[in-house]
Amino acid sequence: MISVAKRVVLCADEESLRNPQLLGLEESNLQAVSWIECCATAEECRRAARRDGIEEAWVVSCDDMEPLNVAAALKYDDPCKKVYLACAVNNGSLASRASLAKVDGVLSQACFADRFVFAKSLWGERSQKVGHEEEGSSFDCGEGCGKEPGAQAANGATARVEADECESQTFLGLDASAQSRKERRRVSKEGAGTVVAVVGASGGCGKSTIASLLASLCARAGLVTLAIDADLQFGDMHRMLGVHEPVRMDEVVANPSLMTRLNEDAKSTGKPSLIAAPARLESSEEIAGELPDIIDAARGDYDVVVACAGAFWSEIHARLIESADSVVFLMDARPTSLEATVHAVELCARMGLATSGFVYAVNKHERESLLSAVDASCALKGSTAIELSNGRRDVEELLGAGFVQEFIESKNPLTDETVALLERILSDEQVKRVSQSLSSKSRRGRLFGRKAKR
Template identity: 35%
Template sequence: MTNRGYVMLCSCNPEVLPAGDVTGGFPSAIEGLAVEVCAEAASVRERAADDDLKALWVESCEGIEPINLAAACKSDHPATEVFLVAADRTGSVVSRANAAHLDGIVHPSDLGDRLREAALRLAGDEKCGHREERAPALTETPSERGDKARSGFLLTVVSGSGGAGKSTVAVLAALAGARRGLRTALLDADLQFGDLGDLAGFCPAVSIEEVVAKQAVPEEVGEAPLALLRAPRALERSEAISESLGALVELVCQAFDFVVVNTGGSWGEQHLQLLERSAATLFLVDQRASSVRACRHALDLCLRCGIATSSFLLAVNRCTRHAPFTSIDVSSALDGAHVVELADGGREVEELLGSGLAHDLADEANPLYASIERMLDELLFLPHQEAEGGVQVSLGRIGLKARTEGAGSKRAKRKGRLSRRDRVLAAKAR
């Protein structure tokens, strides 16, 4: 190899390039075109550190999924162009490539031409003007974004079992986002039994089926401060709609600043697509021991599927002073994971949401709504702090990490509880 740079193909498949597709001989002619071939994942990841490596195509390797190797190489060296070679362009594959910030997905039939063109560019042939089709990046600066479609903040609400309060939390989180001035969409991905249309109350709404069919969000819905995308009314339509969920989410994220997705209790392929695409995932646990066990079960599934959990935020729901579980209990059960608490909002939560009066919970500063607002403070943009170009600066995302609170913070919490009790007693005395 010369110092002009080279490109690399990671493949253990001898038939990935048809005979004579790049040049007549393989691999000797490829060597002449500054293309290297390697099949060992560890070697590819090590070679990705080479400054002379300009682009990497990952088709297959030993012992690791190609998407995971491509994601690792891109994470280690963001300046290197990394492409996934795959014939499968389902929503799951595309969302995983986007989440890893890969530069594109190349079909195997186009690989030979792409390698030749890249190698000829490195050799100085400026007549080769074709550029790789780049997958849309999810975290670009304004200068990088240019005229590209923007991508809103996607928050997915999940749980390991039904009844944890996903629908309630999703509705109130979307309402809190809208009240912060973000154009917000509430997407009901509980495709079989979603009922957000009843809980959200009066707001512009459109059926998911209509958006999928038209490949666009209606203008009157897209311009609303808070919009609802309803689940299919016909139960038998849910399976067909689930196949388009990945493309639907991308479409909605381009139309709104903040997208909150509610999910069903039964996990499927659509859950994995959403987890891979989300900027943050809120994982709910309620006050049942079975809910904690189900959470552990679902997290193990994520690890087996290679889904990063760094953007997960665990929250124990319906917390009161006498609740069976606190954030400390759940954190201990989940190996020290960081867990926040969502307060029990009382009977009025079910009464008002059942009547479509979610706004009343916000107006009355319901404890559950207040705790959701505090949670969003750590996930969403700061409304008052701006960076260069007028772009809002986002707070650090919450990941699964050990708690670092010391004795001082515990004393502060205990003191806060006493002061609140004193205020309540004083109010009753008056």
């Protein structure tokens, strides 16, 4: 029998190619499907798509590039070739970006599976007619589900319907590769470190301060700790942690071996190691997609990983929240900060991102503040919130100058309240170690000759 020529290029990460169930398919071996060329990297996919006989390219995920960028590159290489982006989740932003890239369509995971089954029968009928031996299955990404491949929907209406159907299950562009990373973490999470994300919906609410304290308290207790400054544009955690020449995220991306050095430093110094924000602003968007892989790599080498995001919500927040075991959601004592928090949490819920692991805190709280933890709890529909004191000048003079250990040793109540925050995040044994580390070392009551603020 004459073997069937390759008709379709399928780009997916290696794990998904080995386990098609992660793609929502019932196939047991995609590599055995005679008319599909399976690729895991962008270059392999582009090279395969140039071959004669390839009619379509389906991009689900990729080991070394964002799926949308792969799809855009394939369309750039051959504008006449049909290129489709299949993703587990979708939103209006992703659909808009795909449209600008001239991608022929964006399909949900369910529609991808349906079209795969439909095309399996279609390709089978064709192969029988020409005497080819058919094996496996495929999908054709016509603009609508259940239609013959190549059928066009007027004005792209069906493509918009696809996006609308997925919108309630999506958040800021998470894709199938994120789903794959989630599966890998589910398998390897036992015995791995705890990843804590510190986020907030308003600027100036103290995200860097609390993240630096969380990381330093954990390291002080003997927990091997990594701090990641995920405010990729204006992050300043290196200043608060007193790291004058930090290893930056773009450097780690270019040289992954730096992770080993950071881990050794954390173990030898008893201080948190730090991956700082890139020095060049223009690098932030380029390396944003690398954050989940950096966190995954650190998870097995550290007891605790603390990552702090910026105030401007973007795709990086989705990646960070999706990667974290716990999320500390900060607001300050301003009503506007609470309003912004409610908007952000509603966005998460509307887009299908679980918020059950969020720990809410009203930072910079004072007795005369307009906003309390009770107000926050009511606005957040009963979610528990705690209060963190205003560290005042101690934060400015000590943390602002990189003296985080001196701040911890002072009697500023913010330190003990941050330990209470850790009680909601870490295991009982880890919290016990943090508490013992504070009680076993002297804590000064004066800072530069003056009383510590309470």
